[in-house]
Amino acid sequence: MHLEEFARGPSLLHRLDPRVKIPAALALSMVTAVADRWVVLAAALILSVGLTLGARLPFSRVAARLLAVNLFLAAIWLFLPFSTPGRPLAALGPFTATWEGAGLALAVTLKSNAIVLGVLALLATSPVFSLVHGLRHLRVPDKLVHLFFFTFRYFQVIHEEYLRLRLAMRVRCFVPKTDRRTYRALAWLVGMLLVRSYDRSIRVHQAMRCRGYDGRLWILHHFELENRDLWFLAASGCMILVLAGLEWTNLIL
Amino acid sequence: MDESYPLIRITDLGFSYPDGRRVLDGLSLVFEPGLKAGLTGANGTGKTTLFHLIMGLLRPTSGRLEIFGRPRTREEDFREVRAGIGFVFQDADDQLFCPTVADDVAFGPLNLGLGRDEAHARVHEALDLLGLGAYEHRITYQLSGGEKKLVSLATVLSMKPRLLLLDEPTAGLDEPASERLVQVLNDLGLPLFIISHDRDFLKKTVTHLFRLEAGRIR
Numbered sequence A: 001m002h003l004e005e006f007a008r009g010p011s012l013l014h015r016l017d018p019r020v021k022i023p024a025a026l027a028l029s030m031v032t033a034v035a036d037r038w039v040v041l042a043a044a045l046i047l048s049v050g051l052t053l054g055a056r057l058p059f060s061r062v063a064a065r066l067l068a069v070n071l072f073l074a075a076i077w078l079f080l081p082f083s084t085p086g087r088p089l090a091a092l093g094p095f096t097a098t099w100e101g102a103g104l105a106l107a108v109t110l111k112s113n114a115i116v117l118g119v120l121a122l123l124a125t126s127p128v129f130s131l132v133h134g135l136r137h138l139r140v141p142d143k144l145v146h147l148f149f150f151t152f153r154y155f156q157v158i159h160e161e162y163l164r165l166r167l168a169m170r171v172r173c174f175v176p177k178t179d180r181r182t183y184r185a186l187a188w189l190v191g192m193l194l195v196r197s198y199d200r201s202i203r204v205h206q207a208m209r210c211r212g213y214d215g216r217l218w219i220l221h222h223f224e225l226e227n228r229d230l231w232f233l234a235a236s237g238c239m240i241l242v243l244a245g246l247e248w249t250n251l252i253l
Numbered sequence B: 001m002d003e004s005y006p007l008i009r010i011t012d013l014g015f016s017y018p019d020g021r022r023v024l025d026g027l028s029l030v031f032e033p034g035l036k037a038g039l040t041g042a043n044g045t046g047k048t049t050l051f052h053l054i055m056g057l058l059r060p061t062s063g064r065l066e067i068f069g070r071p072r073t074r075e076e077d078f079r080e081v082r083a084g085i086g087f088v089f090q091d092a093d094d095q096l097f098c099p100t101v102a103d104d105v106a107f108g109p110l111n112l113g114l115g116r117d118e119a120h121a122r123v124h125e126a127l128d129l130l131g132l133g134a135y136e137h138r139i140t141y142q143l144s145g146g147e148k149k150l151v152s153l154a155t156v157l158s159m160k161p162r163l164l165l166l167d168e169p170t171a172g173l174d175e176p177a178s179e180r181l182v183q184v185l186n187d188l189g190l191p192l193f194i195i196s197h198d199r200d201f202l203k204k205t206v207t208h209l210f211r212l213e214a215g216r217i218r
């Protein structure tokens, strides 16, 4: 598992300053999340797809991420159309799907895909350390920044810890079944994982303090705003304004 | 550097963990300037605990702790201690947390307030010293156990400490890596305080042995 798999690449988006990408991603996500009009949702999706293409991310890896999101959305398609009151669209045995419900499910699907792609193209194209540094420059409170950074960093460690524990169980011939013994063993596994992760976090913090850490993260590679960053900021600002304008006025459709 | 006072002077130190287990009891120790010493003792006698007390990660229950000639009791006192003592943890996974080796080795120098160029220079210097020049851009969590161990040493060497505290530095190192470590430590010429169960390694690196037994130095 490699959480930073998109962070290095050849595209312009990879080279942009995180301090302009973070606000752009945030604005795009917010507008998309609150938008109601189809034209806005479609435009947001097109924009996100465009950004993803522009970032030249490996197609198969992006598809894998989208698959995960859309599997989850499939559950929404199972329930939302049938549980929303409105004009009947189709009947399935005793259940009736409504136009309103289907519309809602479609809107959620469009929004989710647009936001995931947008975030992949804008944020996943920077190493997490640069994002962290960017967040600090944007005056995000240190506590939040640390929470974000360590969540990311220790996801990996906890996952490895989990694999090690599973391995330790497997080499002693543990085969999961659906019985009480299995559930108890798995409960121990989860408990052990929590305790170990907690312990590790304490030790890492101690090690950081030993190297003079006082709550501020510095970064070795400094970045400076360049012309392309300003152009990107201007362009993304315009796009967001257009989207917001479409949403809150009645232009087009 | 002219140092006439002992680097560390511990007087009648006692320590218990919150669960009441008494680990250190009436421990006294004087660490003279320039000393290279090993710390031995059975498993669970409190060697790691003693190092954590010296670094200010734990606070003594009783007794007196003097480092670099001054009593140390509060967190602020230990800031200066940590800038002067390089402590390498028993488990390298605790020490390394940055994405790349260069970031991790630069972490300490940047915390000390060094500029980027200076920090860069320190990174190269420390990595070259350990023969890790080619590792600068490697991802830390993809290194092997032995490589991690050497990189952790680099992360404290880059801070140019006055004394090195190493907690079982040879655990997990193969013969050549361990030889390399011996050589590096001897070339550095820094005062050393090393916890190790590896008698051979201690023989090659230190000139004095402290033995921890029943909560004190014998």
Ligand SMILES: Nc1ncnc2c1ncn2[C@@H]1O[C@H](COP(=O)(O)OP(=O)(O)OP(=O)(O)O)[C@@H](O)[C@H]1O
Binding pocket: B017, B018, B019, B021, B023, B041, B042, B043, B044, B045, B046, B047, B048, B049, B050
């Ligand atoms: N957080 C803790 N809470 C309670 N007891 C602890 C804690 N950490 C360590 N101990 C206990 O304190 C004693 C000393 O531990 P310490 O880790 O200092 O030993 P050590 O000499 O470094 O051993 P080793 O050679 O195995 O590394 C042990 O008996 C241990 O069980």
Ligand SMILES: [Mg+2]
Binding pocket: B047, B048, B049, B090, B167
């Ligand atoms: Mg120990």
